[in-house]
Amino acid sequence: MSVLQLHYDVPGDDFTRAGEASSAIKNKLKQMGIAPDAIRNVAIATYEGEINMVIHANGGTIDVTIDADSVSLVLRDTGAGIPDVELAMREGYTTAKEEIRALGFGAGMGLPNMKKYTDEFELKSEVGKGTEVRMKVFLKK
C-alpha cells in the first residue's frame, strides 16, 4: 500500500461546521477498508481535536498520513496555547464557559479521550503561539 496524505483546514469561526474534516477523514478510511475499531479511534481523536481547535483556538489544520501500518494525525493551531499541559490533560479539567457547555461540550474529556483512543499521543503548546497535537493509531493485521 502506498502512503496517502490528506490536509484539511478547520475554520475557527463556525461551530456548526466543526467536525467536517473529521467526517471526511472517517469516510476516507471507510473507503480504504480500514478496520472499524481503528476508524472509531481515529474518528474520536480527530473530532475532539477539531472541536478544541474551534472552541479554544481560532481554527487550525489537520494533516493525516495513512500507510500500511498506521494512521498519523497532526493537528496544529495558532491559538492562545495551553499554559499548563499537565493540568489540561486531566479528566474533567476545562476552561470552557457555560455557553460552550450549553452546546454539549466542555466536559474536560477531550484531551484525555484523544490520548486514550490513540497509540501514540504528544502535545506541544506555547502560550501566545499555538498548539500542536501529534497522534498515531496502529492498524493491526
Added chain:
Amino acid sequence: MTIGDIAKLLDCEVLCCADRLDSEVHTACGSDMMSDVLAFVKDQAVLLTGLLNSQVVRTSEMMDIICIVFVRGKKPDESVVKLAGEKNISILSTSSRMFEACGILYENGLRGGS
C-alpha cells in the same frame, strides 16, 4: 427492536430517513453532553437527547449512532435534519421527557450496552 418500533413506542414524529425504519437497534444512550457521548459510549445505536445543534449529528456520525431521538417535543433546524439525511441518520422527535422516553424503551427491551 427497530427504529420504527421506537417511533411507535414514543409516539414520535419522523423528521428524517423514514426509509430506514426497518433498521434493527439493540442499545441506546441518553445525554445532553456530547463530550460524554464521545467519552463513554461504545456501540450504542440510538442517542436520546435534548440538545438540538448540528454537533449532535456529527457526534452520532463519529460514534456510528444511526438514530437520534429528540425529547420534550424538541425539533432541530432544517439544516440539522438535512445534515442527518446526508449521513443516513434517522431523526425522531417525541413529546416524552428524557427519563420517561428512556424508561419506555428500556421496558421494551432496549439496553444500555457496554
